[in-house]
Amino acid sequence: MTHTLKVLAGALIVASVATAQAGDITGKVTLKGTPPAEKALPLDPACGKLWPNEKPKTRFFVTGADNGLAEVLVYLKGGDLKPDAAAKPALLDQKGCEYVPHILGLQTGQKLIVRNSDPVLHNVHGTPKINKEFNLAQMAGGKDIERTFESSEVFVRMKCDVHVWMFSYVGVLPHSYHAVTDKDGNFKISGVPAGKYTLVAAHRKSHGSEEKALTQEITVGDAAVSANFTVEVAAAQ
Amino acid sequence: MPPALTRFAWATALATLGLIALGGLVTSHGVGMAVPDWPTTYGYNMFLFPISQWVGGVFYEHTHRLYASLVGLLTLILAVWLQWRSPSRTLSRWGWVALGLVVLQGVLGGLRVNLMMDSLGIGHAALAQAFLVLLVLLAVATTQRWQRWCESGPSVDPAVGRWVLGTTLLIFVQLVLGASMRHQHAGLAIPDFPLAYGGIWPPTDAAFLDRINALRSDVRDFHPITAAHVHLHMAHRLLGIVLVGLVAMAAMKLRRGFRGSNGLRGLAYLWKGLIAVQVLLGASTVWFNKAADVATAHVVVGAACLAVGAIGSALCVVAARRGTLADGRKVGSPVLSRAGARSDAAVPSAG
Ligand SMILES: [Cu+2]
Numbered sequence: 210m211t212h213t214l215k216v217l218a219g220a221l222i223v224a225s226v227a228t229a230q231a232g233d234i235t236g237k238v239t240l241k242g243t244p245p246a247e248k249a250l251p252l253d254p255a256c257g258k259l260w261p262n263e264k265p266k267t268r269f270f271v272t273g274a275d276n277g278l279a280e281v282l283v284y285l286k287g288g289d290l291k292p293d294a295a296a297k298p299a300l301l302d303q304k305g306c307e308y309v310p311h312i313l314g315l316q317t318g319q320k321l322i323v324r325n326s327d328p329v330l331h332n333v334h335g336t337p338k339i340n341k342e343f344n345l346a347q348m349a350g351g352k353d354i355e356r357t358f359e360s361s362e363v364f365v366r367m368k369c370d371v372h373v374w375m376f377s378y379v380g381v382l383p384h385s386y387h388a389v390t391d392k393d394g395n396f397k398i399s400g401v402p403a404g405k406y407t408l409v410a411a412h413r414k415s416h417g418s419e420e421k422a423l424t425q426e427i428t429v430g431d432a433a434v435s436a437n438f439t440v441e442v443a444a445a446q
Numbered sequence: 447m448p449p450a451l452t453r454f455a456w457a458t459a460l461a462t463l464g465l466i467a468l469g470g471l472v473t474s475h476g477v478g479m480a481v482p483d484w485p486t487t488y489g490y491n492m493f494l495f496p497i498s499q500w501v502g503g504v505f506y507e508h509t510h511r512l513y514a515s516l517v518g519l520l521t522l523i524l525a526v527w528l529q530w531r532s533p534s535r536t537l538s539r540w541g542w543v544a545l546g547l548v549v550l551q552g553v554l555g556g557l558r559v560n561l562m563m564d565s566l567g568i569g570h571a572a573l574a575q576a577f578l579v580l581l582v583l584l585a586v587a588t589t590q591r592w593q594r595w596c597e598s599g600p601s602v603d604p605a606v607g608r609w610v611l612g613t614t615l616l617i618f619v620q621l622v623l624g625a626s627m628r629h630q631h632a633g634l635a636i637p638d639f640p641l642a643y644g645g646i647w648p649p650t651d652a653a654f655l656d657r658i659n660a661l662r663s664d665v666r667d668f669h670p671i672t673a674a675h676v677h678l679h680m681a682h683r684l685l686g687i688v689l690v691g692l693v694a695m696a697a698m699k700l701r702r703g704f705r706g707s708n709g710l711r712g713l714a715y716l717w718k719g720l721i722a723v724q725v726l727l728g729a730s731t732v733w734f735n736k737a738a739d740v741a742t743a744h745v746v747v748g749a750a751c752l753a754v755g756a757i758g759s760a761l762c763v764v765a766a767r768r769g770t771l772a773d774g775r776k777v778g779s780p781v782l783s784r785a786g787a788r789s790d791a792a793v794p795s796a797g
Contacts, residue, residue: 245663255501269663329501332482342562344482346489348499368667370480371502376667415660417670443660 229433234285234398236435238390238410240278242442244270250374255329256306267374268311269414270442277394278412278440280312282363282380284387285398286407286424293385298322298355301367301377303331303347308367308377312413314387315379317361323347323354330371337365340381344370363411363419378413401429410438447588451527455585458520462578463749465517468510469555469574470745473628474738476666477503478567484556487511514552521548524584537587544584547577564629571625575618578749579756586757591709595761601769606703607762609696613689614755620689621748623682627675628741633668635675639732642680650676686728693721693751700758703765710761717754723747 229235247266257264271279298320302309306327315321323333325347333354334344339362345354358365364378380387388396406429411422423438472478480503481487487495488504492511500508521544528541551573558566586592627635642648643658650673659670697714704710727744734740 245661248663248665251665253502267663267665330488330499330504332480334479334482344479344559344562346482348488366667370477371504373476373503374665417659421656443657 229397229435230399231431231433232399232401232403232429233433234401234408234427234429234436235433236283236396236437238278238281238283238394238396238412238438238440240270240272240276240394240442241439242444244442250307252306252374253372256327256372259305259327265305265307271311271392273391273393275393277390277392279390279392279394280310281390281394281396281410281412281438281440282312282314282387283390283396283398283408283410283438284314284363284380284382285384285401286409288402288404288406290384290386290402292316292318292383296385300324301379302326303333303369303375306331306369306372306375308369308375310389311377312364312389313377313379314389315358315381316385317359317381317383318357319385321356321358321379323356323367325349325351331369331375332371334368334370335365335379336368337362337381340365363422364413364417380411403429403431405429408436410440412440415440415442447533447590447593448531451531452585452588452590454520454527455524455581455588458517458524459578459581459585459753461517461520462574462581463746463753465510465513466574466578466749467742467746468506468513469571470742471738472506472510473567473571474736474741474745475503475506476631477506478564479559479562480504480507481511481559484511484559511555514555518548518552521545521581524581528584528588532588534587537584540580540584540587544577544580547573547580551577564631567629568622568625571629572618572622575621575749575752578753582753582756583760586760596764599761599768600704600706600765602703602762602765604766604770606699607759607766609692609699610755610762611759613692613696614752614759616685616689616692617748617752617755620682620685621752623678623685624745624748627678627682628745630675630678631669632671632675633662633664633666634732634736635671635679636732637735639683639729642676642683647680648676683728686725690721690725693717693755696755696758700762703762710758713754713758713761717751717758720747720751720754724751 247269250265250267252260252264268280273279293316296316296319299313299315300322301313302324304326306329325331328349330348332344333347335356336342339360340358343356347354358381361381361383363380365381367377367379369375386398386401388398390396406427407424408427409419409422409424411419416422423440425436427434427436483489485492487508488499495508525541525545528538532538551570554566554570554573558570636642636648638644655671655673697718700714701711724744724747727740727747730740731744
């Protein structure tokens with residue numbers, strides 16, 4: 210069984226590499242170990258109504274096929290990476306009293322649009338350590354809030370104090386070469402200029418900030434690059 | 447002094463204890479920033495903010511602000527009333543000091559929101575306790591019993607006063623430690639009681655802290671636990687143990703010092719009883735993982751312990767002063783003479 214899975218996974222990686230081009234970095238982040246069970250969010254009545262069926266849970270370790278770890282921010286460091294001046298604004302939506310997405314990569318100076326799609330009010334409270342803190346009101350149906358961040362910072366927490374379970378993280382980077390792993394832990398960064406870089410994988414719950422994140426040295430040249438990471442769950446006492 | 451004024455002063459003091467409870471709920475629920483603006487509320491005049499919008503954390507923060515306005519109004523009325531009817535100029539002066547404090551307290555609460563400074567919450571909590579003490583002492587000073595106490599009450603050994611006052615000051619320190627813990631927004635730094643992480647003294651090395659932080663899965667996004675948080679928590683536990691002993695001693699000295707006074711005996715028992723409840727609530731705060739209602743009850747009973755200690759101190763200071771004067775000795779220790787000067791201020795002028 211395990212053997213079959215490994216072969217399958219190998220085949221998947223080969224397949225994905227096959228479609229990748231020079232300047233592409235693809236890979237998968239896998240979770241090792243058993244994380245604590247996720248908890249149901251303590252929704253208040255107004256927010257609970259927005260979830261008539263299954264109630265949402267915490268998102269500390271979101272895993273998919275083959276223990277692939279979702280919501281890991283993967284990005285490049287080093288080299289001479291320039292910001293993408295044409296980067297479109299990124300959207301952080303408030304939906305069902307949750308931030309969507311939970312983890313978001315953003316470039317310095319890139320516009321972040323915070324939207325309220327809920328029929329209830331939220332306060333949008335960014336609590337960065339390097340950038341400037343802000344706390345803004347957003348009524349139901351209120352207009353979008355637009356923010357930019359001047360300095361790179363992994364991670365900037367966004368939280369709502371009206372709904373204390375409601376928080377998300379924005380990774381602010383000085384360039385556009387970043388990705389967030391999908392539901393099965395896969396990521397792809399495209400169009401990377403040739404050169405040597407450090408590839409960083411930062412998982413919010415496991416690493417918190419860049420200092421504790423996983424890294425590997427990579428060289429981008431004529432062929433596509435494949436790089437995988439394994440995040441380990443801390444062992445219980 | 448009109449009896450209605452005395453009743454009103456007590457009502458204002460009780461309302462202040464209620465305000466501490468509401469403020470405690472705001473912090474226990476972690477919703478101090480749920481209304482991002484001040485003095486407005488989501489752009490509305492705070493008194494016109496629609497009830498339909500009092501959702502989630504807004505409910506606690508907004509009702510705290512409204513109720514605080516009420517306490518401000520009560521304090522204003524009290525100050526005016528004292529000015530008008532109190533025979534003691536000093537007492538009416540303290541009424542205005544109370545009004546100044548409550549305004550300062552409101553502004554401090556507002557700055558904590560507008561400047562987005564969590565640490566201001568500690569000052570806001572400490573000032574709340576000081577304000578409660580002042581209002582309770584004002585209420586005491588408007589009673590006839592206080593006048594009788596000042597004119598012809600018993601005398602007592604200054605040592606009793608030192609015990610009671612010293613213990614009360616340490617309770618205040620303990621409340622500030624507690625407020626500092628609450629305003630770290632890091633959740634429960636030590637999850638077990640009476641042990642700490644299964645031992646007498648918890649480890650605080652980086653590897654240990656990394657592990658416990660990685661294993662936490664609270665629905666709220668707390669700050670990571672640091673060594674300072676663990677030490678603060680342990681200091682609060684240790685001072686708690688010390689205070690149990692000190693209050694027991696001070697209460698015993700109160701009873702023995704004022705043998706003839708039923709009121710003092712009652713006060714001593716009340717103080718000990720409150721401390722016992724407070725220890726249980728402190729332990730429960732840990733056992734229930736800082737459940738908002740339990741943690742808030744711990745704050746309120748803490749404030750009541752301080753208030754009772756303050757009443758005991760005021761009574762002792764007056765009685766001790768009389769004791770030393772009657773003995774023909776010099777007026778007591780520097781601590782007592784300083785505090786004595788302050789309580790003296792509340793003594794209505796004879797005739
Ligand atoms: Cu919200």
